[in-house]
Amino acid sequence: xxxxxxxxGVAQLPEEPVLVIPNRVDSTxxxxxxxxxxxxxxxxxxxxxxLRPSDxxxxxxxxxxxxxxxxxxxxxxxxALAEQVNAKLVSGRYVVLLPGRQExxxxxxxxxxxxxxxxxxxxxxxxxxxxxxxxxxxxxxxxLLTSEAPYEHAVVSFLPTFIPGDEPAExxxxxxxxxASNCVGTVPPLPEETxxxxxxxSLTNHPHAVIIDGVNEQKMSYRRLxxxxxxxxxxxxKNTIExxxxxxxxxxxxxxxxxVACMLAGISPVNIxxxxxxxxxxxxxxxAELTRFITGSNFMQKQPDFPWPPSRDILLIEELLTASxxxxxxxxxxxxxxxxxxxxxxxxxxxxxxxxxxALTAFxxxxxxxxxxxxxxxxxxxxxxxxxxVSRLGIQAGGRVISSLPFYYRTGLTLGLVYPLLSGQDxxxxxxxxxxxxxxxxxxxxxxxxxxxxxxxxxxxxEAARTGNFVEGGHILVAGRVPMAVAQQAYHDxxxxxxxxxxxxECAMPVACSMPPQPVGKGTSPHVxxxxxxxxVGMVMPGLAxxxxxxxxxxxxxxxxxxGLVWVKGEPLFSxxxxxxxxxxxxxxxxxxxTGDIGCIRADGLLAVGGPRERFSYxxxxxxxxxxxxxxxxxxxxxxxxxxxxxxxxxGIPTSDGRGEQVVLLSTLHKVVGPHDVxxxxxxxxxxxxxxxxxxxRIVALRAIPTLAGGGVDYAxxxxxxxxxxxxxxx
Numbered sequence: 001x002x003x004x005x006x007x008x009g010v011a012q013l014p015e016e017p018v019l020v021i022p023n024r025v026d027s028t029x030x031x032x033x034x035x036x037x038x039x040x041x042x043x044x045x046x047x048x049x050x051l052r053p054s055d056x057x058x059x060x061x062x063x064x065x066x067x068x069x070x071x072x073x074x075x076x077x078x079x080a081l082a083e084q085v086n087a088k089l090v091s092g093r094y095v096v097l098l099p100g101r102q103e104x105x106x107x108x109x110x111x112x113x114x115x116x117x118x119x120x121x122x123x124x125x126x127x128x129x130x131x132x133x134x135x136x137x138x139x140x141x142x143x144l145l146t147s148e149a150p151y152e153h154a155v156v157s158f159l160p161t162f163i164p165g166d167e168p169a170e171x172x173x174x175x176x177x178x179x180a181s182n183c184v185g186t187v188p189p190l191p192e193e194t195x196x197x198x199x200x201x202s203l204t205n206h207p208h209a210v211i212i213d214g215v216n217e218q219k220m221s222y223r224r225l226x227x228x229x230x231x232x233x234x235x236x237x238k239n240t241i242e243x244x245x246x247x248x249x250x251x252x253x254x255x256x257x258x259x260v261a262c263m264l265a266g267i268s269p270v271n272i273x274x275x276x277x278x279x280x281x282x283x284x285x286x287x288a289e290l291t292r293f294i295t296g297s298n299f300m301q302k303q304p305d306f307p308w309p310p311s312r313d314i315l316l317i318e319e320l321l322t323a324s325x326x327x328x329x330x331x332x333x334x335x336x337x338x339x340x341x342x343x344x345x346x347x348x349x350x351x352x353x354x355x356x357x358x359a360l361t362a363f364x365x366x367x368x369x370x371x372x373x374x375x376x377x378x379x380x381x382x383x384x385x386x387x388x389x390v391s392r393l394g395i396q397a398g399g400r401v402i403s404s405l406p407f408y409y410r411t412g413l414t415l416g417l418v419y420p421l422l423s424g425q426d427x428x429x430x431x432x433x434x435x436x437x438x439x440x441x442x443x444x445x446x447x448x449x450x451x452x453x454x455x456x457x458x459x460x461x462x463e464a465a466r467t468g469n470f471v472e473g474g475h476i477l478v479a480g481r482v483p484m485a486v487a488q489q490a491y492h493d494x495x496x497x498x499x500x501x502x503x504x505x506e507c508a509m510p511v512a513c514s515m516p517p518q519p520v521g522k523g524t525s526p527h528v529x530x531x532x533x534x535x536x537v538g539m540v541m542p543g544l545a546x547x548x549x550x551x552x553x554x555x556x557x558x559x560x561x562x563x564g565l566v567w568v569k570g571e572p573l574f575s576x577x578x579x580x581x582x583x584x585x586x587x588x589x590x591x592x593x594x595t596g597d598i599g600c601i602r603a604d605g606l607l608a609v610g611g612p613r614e615r616f617s618y619x620x621x622x623x624x625x626x627x628x629x630x631x632x633x634x635x636x637x638x639x640x641x642x643x644x645x646x647x648x649x650x651x652g653i654p655t656s657d658g659r660g661e662q663v664v665l666l667s668t669l670h671k672v673v674g675p676h677d678v679x680x681x682x683x684x685x686x687x688x689x690x691x692x693x694x695x696x697x698r699i700v701a702l703r704a705i706p707t708l709a710g711g712g713v714d715y716a717x718x719x720x721x722x723x724x725x726x727x728x729x730x731x
Contacts, residue, residue, distance in 0.1 A: 001149070003034055006187060009158035014128060016043070017089045018161060020096045021117070022108035022131035023691045024147060027056050029133050031096075032156055037094045040066055044095045046086040047133065048073060048116055051100040051527050060718045067093065078123030085124060094129075104529035105515045107145040107391035107542035109176050113527045114605055117169035130159040130172055130380035132179040138185060142423060143394070143543040144184070144319050144387035170560045173605060177545040181570040184384065194379040195359040196264050196350055198386075198422050200226075203260075204341050206397055206424030213253055214442050215428030220253055220560040222424070228257050232320055234348045240267070243360055246285065246293035247530045248272045249305070250431035251406055252417070254317045259407060259417065268361045271373075271407040274299075275708075278307035279371055285309070286362055287374050287578045292483030294320070297410060310412070327407040355380035360418075361578060365385035373594045374578030377508045382414070385572030386422050389415070390545040392513065393475070396704055397424035399449035404439055406428040409454065411479035411503050415510070417453050425449070436460030443471035445601040455480040456711060459496065462486070465494050477501050481611060483631050487534040502537035502609050504595040508572040511595075512547065513606045514538030529605070536606040543571035543631050547592070548601055551623075554594065563616075566599040566609060567592045598623065605633065614715065617652030619693040625652040629663060629694050636684045637669055638698045651719045656728065664722040665696035673699045700725045 005028065025033065036550070038042050045068035046059045061068065069088065071081050081671040082675065088095050099111035121128065135151040137143050159175050162168075193201075207223035210708055236245070245267045250257035255271075270279065270288050284290070294315045300308060307315070359379040363372045395401070402415030420427050430439060430447055434457060451471055453461065455478060479501050490496040499514035514532025532538040540546045548564045551555040558564045569592045569611060598616045599609035608617065610625045611630045616626050629650045633639075639647050670677060682695035700722055706714040723730065 003028060003154065005029075005154045005156060007032065007036070007156050010036060011223070012087070012158040012160055012655035013037075014127060014161060014356070017092060017094045018127040018129045019085060019089070020122060020129045021120075021130060021172060021327065021446050022092050022097065022099065022113070022133050022156075023112065024099050024133050024135075025057065028148060029061060029154060029156060030057055030060055031304055033096065033131070036703070037096070037158075042093055044093040046071070046085070046095050046097045046120075048100070050074070051102065051113075051116060053098045053100045057098065059666055060539060061098065069095070069345060070607070071120075073119040073249060076119075078119060081120065082125075086126065089126065091639075094097060094523060101148070102247055102527040102529065104147070105531040105539055106394045107127065107143070107147050107388075108539065109180060109605075110173060110529075111147065113529055114173065114603060116170050116527065118173060118671075121164045121168040121172075124506075125171070126163070127161045128164060129161050130167065130175050132157040132176045132183070134180055134183050134187070137324055142387060143391040144384070145391040146182075154188060157183065159656070167560050170247060170601070170603070170605075174545070174547065177540065178569065180543055181545040184388070184571050189575070192355050192380075193359075193383055194353045194355060195382050195418070196266060196353070196379075197345075198383055199263055200258060200341055200350070202422050202424055204344075209248060209409060209424045210426050211253065211256060212426065212428045214402075214428055214438065215252070218253075221413065222421075225257065225260060227265060228321060229260040230344060230348055230497070231547065232261035233319065235323065236261060236265040236267060237349045237351075240292060242267065242290075242292055243358070244268045244270050244288050245288055246288070246290040246409070247269050248270050248274055248293055248295040249299055249317070249407075250274070251412065251429045252403060252431050253429075254430070255407060256427070256594055257321070258317055259413075260421070262294075263359070264348060264350060264356075266353055268358050268376075269407075270361045270363070271413060271571075273363075273408040274303050274306050275531065276307070281307050284374070286373075287383050288363075313514065320567070331650075353379060355383070356575075362413065363408065363507065373505070375505050375574040375577060376576050378575045381508040381572045381574065382418065383541070385507070386419060386569075388541055388572060389419060389509045391542045392515070393419075393450070394418075395423060395449045395475075398426075399423075400426040400428060400429075401450045401452065402428040402443055402446065402448045403452040404433040404435070404457075405426055405452060405454055406433070409479070410505065411452060411454070411501065413509060414503075415450075415479075415501075416479070419509075433457055434460055436464035440464045440466075440470045443474075445473060448474055450475040450477055450503070453478050458486060462490055462493065464494070467495065470494065470496070475499060477513065479503060481537075481609065482534075483627075484535050485631065498534075500533055500537045502599075502607065504568070504597060505572045506593050506595055507544075507568060507570075510541055511544055511568050512537040512540045512609075533606055536608045538600065538607065539605060540607055544568060544572070546597060546601065546607060551598070551618075551633075558600070560603045561600055563598055563600045563610070565613070566595045566597045566607075567721070568595060569593070598625075614652075614719075617663050619663060619697075622691065622693045624652075624693055626652060626663070629665075629696070630686070631668070632685060632690060632694060633665065633681070633696075636681070636688070639669075646707065646713050649705050649713050649715065649718045651715055651722050651723050653719060653728070656730075662697040662701060663695070664698045664704050664720060664725075665717050666700045668702055668705060670699055672699045673701050696723070698722070698728070 013304040049072040069084050102124045134155040135146045136153040138152040204220045204224040209222045223453045296317050359382045361375040363374045402418040405412030491671040501510045502512045504511045547567045548558045615626045702719045708714045
């Protein structure tokens with residue numbers, strides 16, 4: 001396999017010897033480093049005793065005349081190691097850390113555990129030269145980034161030197177992550193394939209992969225999907241001028257055909273939440289400039305309360321498929337079987353799009369704010385995001401994915417549909433996301449490599465899960481925040497590891513994702529780079545960078561463990577909002593985007609995200625999570641986790657003097673709020689050894705907690721109720 005190496009930033013390397021820390025090395029990279037640093041006589045190799053590199057590398061650096069330092073973080077001191085490093089530097093040699101391999105997620109940013117970096121840098125006060133090594137797979141491989149051979153292209157980037165400060169290890173990892181996100185957009189082999197071309201390639205390459213309808217377990221092969229979607233795509237190309245098409249269907253065979261046909265036709269599908277109110281539906285249609293909608297007659301009958309558009313704007317999927325039936329046999333017997341992909345694309349009149357054109361339009365759910373907002377995702381964002389997701393998730397063709405999430409969920413659309421379609425995986429769908437028993441049975445029967453859930457499904461799944469009727473192993477991915485107590489209950493009762501995933505509207509694929517723990521075999525390194533932990537959304541995905549800044553000063557980055565605004569940088573980011581339209585292809589994607597969520601980066605490198613800024617309050621200088629307050633109060637007030645209707649909700653509003661914020665409890669448990677109720681709750685919280693800032697400053701009694709059509713609490717309405725409650729004076 002031909003291997004090319006790109007060298008960046010050699011001018012950053014000081015002439016005087018410094019401590020050089022690469023994120024990883026192999027024999028190819030090692031030869032380049034040795035050459036750039038002046039040869040073996042100018043280098044002293046640094047190796048941690050229990051984290052030794054491969055035998056090949058050790059043989060390469062153990063030649064006659066070589067020098068090195070072997071240290072132990074378990075037995076050695078920081079000061080002694082710093083003295084050894086400084087002695088080698090004074091003698092005129094660069095000191096180069098040689099990372100070894102250990103348990104880690106796929107395509108991890110570094111082979112060096114944070115605690116090894118902390119031990120090395122704590123007593124060292126000289127210059128540090130970070131080196132980023134990126135390993136990239138070829139254009140024919142679904143995974144773009146890798147952390148080990150085989151690969152086709154490597155990048156060795158010398159980054160600006162720095163003097164270790166309070167958190168040098170975290171500073172080093174952040175520098176590597178930023179360079180990784182920069183390199184994805186500049187080094188080969190960056191895919192220049194559109195979503196339509198990628199789908200056509202996968203559907204023809206994996207004709208025997210299937211889509212299984214969880215209702216009746218009927219199977220539709222990818223070949224059959226193509227014979228249905230291709231003629232429909234051709235019909236849409238000829239008879240419509242819209243650049244976007246509304247789709248109002250539950251997950252299943254018909255909605256997949258409609259989405260794939262739109263994508264093949266170069267039309268951006270806009271999946272509509274069938275729980276929308278009339279005003280919200282009108283807002284979505286106006287923002288996306290939708291004039292035509294694909295749905296089914298049976299589904300329209302099941303949703304009589306939905307604010308359906310006029311019949312002239314509705315395209316019934318069964319009529320579209322019947323009208324295209326003459327073409328089905330033609331596609332199946334002639335084009336797909338004999339003439340191949342290129343002629344099929346020509347027959348469909350598949351548009352010649354650039355990778356910077358719009359591919360998908362996704363709208364946020366009402367739970368994420370006061371209204372819906374649409375974002376535009378380019379072909380490049382979707383395709384690069386897909387290849388980076390494969391680099392971490394690693395589910396190859398032949399695996400199975402179960403997702404009952406409707407496609408108006410970004411996770412349901414991208415991870416539950418686009419990702420498996422592009423990978424050639426079997427897809428199991430089910431139209432009722434809260435039919436927990438059926439989902440458990442499907443998971444047990446088909447043994448999926450990945451099961452995709454959203455947080456509100458989890459309690460029902462745990463209640464329905466029993467020994468023998470659920471999935472063993474596999475990646476149980478939850479697209480949102482799981483309360484710590486629920487995650488612990490899942491593992492204690494069923495040995496189920498719930499892996500959280502963080503996917504803000506601004507990104508085509510997850511920003512971070514926890515991975516199932518890998519079994520540790522004999523002889524493996526004692527060092528482990530964690531793949532996830534309860535209360536976190538796991539490690540940042542390959543090729544993306546994340547930073548956390550102060551809410552009050554967005555330009556000020558925060559240290560490890562400090563909560564603030566989450567910013568993301570990388571190729572899979574959105575192009576803009578629907579109202580703004582697609583930017584010019586020359587617009588830079590090398591930008592930091594604020595997600596509006598509050599989170600923190602832990603010392604072990606895992607990202608924890610608590611939710612939108614609106615779900616936090618600054619009380620007496622501390623950032624208080626409303627979700628955490630709800631968890632605490634649910635325990636104190638003995639509210640069952642499985643209860644259907646919410647009994648409490650917590651919001652934040654300004655204090656009456658306008659100088660701060662206060663936490664307000666809306667409760668159906670308090671028929672009348674007495675003068676001592678607030679004090680009683682405060683004492684109960686303090687007795688649990690929880691800071692008093694978590695105690696609500698006010699209680700508002702309600703007959704019912706306002707909810708959205710999808711079942712979630714309507715926090716925007718709750719906040720308005722708190723602001724208008726008797727006894728509160730607006731600042």
